Amino acid sequence: MPAIRFQSVSKTYSSRGGALKALDSVSFDIEEGEFFGLLGPNGAGKTTLISILAGLARPSAGRASVHGFDVQKDYAQARRQLGVVPQELVFDPFFNVREALRIQSGYFGVKNNDAWIDELLESLGLADKAHANMRQLSGGMKRRVLVAQALVHKPPVIVLDEPTAGVDVELRQTLWQFIARLNREGHTVLLTTHYLEEAEALCGRIAMLKTGRVVALERTSDLLKAASSNVLRFKMDSALPQALREKARVTGRIVQLPAHDAHEIEEHLAHIREAGLRVEDVEIRKADLEDVFLDVMSDKAEKAAVAG
Template sequence: MRFDAVAKTYRRGGGSEVRALTGVSFDIQPGEFFGLLGPNGAGKTTLISILAGLSRASSGRVSVLGHDVVDDYAAARKCLGIVPQELVFDPFFSVRETLKIQSGYFGVRNNEAWIDELLHELGLADKANANMRQLSGGMKRRVLVAQALVHRPPVIVLDEPTAGVDVELRQTLWAFIARLNKQGHTVLLTTHYLEEAEALCGRIAMLKQGEVVALARTANLLAGTPHQMLRFKTDDALPPELASQARVTGRIVQLAAHGAGEVERLLARLREARVRVEDLEIGRADLEDVFLDIMRGGAPASVPLEAAA
């Protein structure tokens, strides 16, 4: 899969323009598990829409296994299985009927055995004859995954596949997708659950305002940040100079520390401010820490942007 200098500009009313993508270039090798990360509005879904043929790039080219998505669109789309963000379904059919119809779109006959396997692997076997309207949101999302996989595509694109779903589905889905990836399927994942990307993706590209700001192996991204993280729980307010740099989730506080000396300085400042600390631990920065660093000020100096090819 190749994105070559892809740009996309939308026109607003009154003649103004909005640039969604600016010269995005990178390759995804066959068999890779690749992560595409970025904040809301960074251009991830626009890029996937161009890949899927739902939108046309203003300039640049996109190809899937050598098939241009514009000039050779039929072959390109047959190579793709895409799980969209939105819950899109036909309310007039059962789960099994939906998958049989999807098979027919790609000219796949006698697909019952694979449909049965998908229903089993995605926890849908007992819902096979249920009407799509009767399913919960999480079950509908499972059906979307099955639809994307029903024609056995060599390239699987997952656009926020676990948004708003339960833990069971997340674990079931990732075990199944990881197995397909080991069998040779290429996987492109966008997600806001960065622990998923860290655990699954061998290589990651990060988008910011329509541009690639980081592109590297996941291990290199994690190794490229020099600091550790001081993590603890507290019910007390942090002093202003620490509050401005802390990542706070409920009672959990995380502070970056560059070395043992800074860890001691932070602890001393917390004691001085009479901040009561619970469950203190010191660990390495995770992908979320790296992501926030890059979004705030560019890639770590030790992680160069890889060449697009």
């Protein structure tokens, strides 16, 4: 039995401009113990799918289940299996950190939970903030508390919706060390993130959403193998030659061009030399998950799939 199952899940919202389809027949399973990534641009439907899983939104069609419990029909049982860390910073300003975690334990009927609460506080760098009021915490510390609240009832399935958005490097490292430990101990993890290097490092399998549809579902290693084998990277101050503009990914002075082999690398450099342009810090690297993501999300990739 999978830890999470989505079966033809669709979600349509009514608006003045007509119906908006946020999800379109999304189907996939996440097995027990997986570290699974759910990726997609803003508006792809990731948070809508997680809201349906958590019982915060109803699907227009299809069903979702957690360890076999339907999230609509068996809501209480399904919710006990889940620990969800939302994108938004939501907190009760009237309690300190320890009180907030004890109250969260009570929501799930968990008593005498102080030993686990102490471990959460220590593991997430919150031990010295245990008696601080939630209003006194920085944004990063409040996010740590959200993670602790999601884990306080020891859920077998952990859902992280952009957990490191806008937080410092220290929190990211602390969080991933702790979550990776829980995953090794058997917890299933579903992660959405815009930090694709995190997904590449952590997730064994990845689904990509675009406009509410699954456009890729593979093991991370297989996605990387299917990508262009190399990327030519350099810095320059001038505009690229016309022949390279559509292929390039440009960030400020940094230019990155896909290249399948040495011949294609030489072709790219030849175009630059012929245009009389000067480049700096030239290097060749292997394609990463960001390269794969941009390729999958491109209109050219979608048209090729339709044509095929």
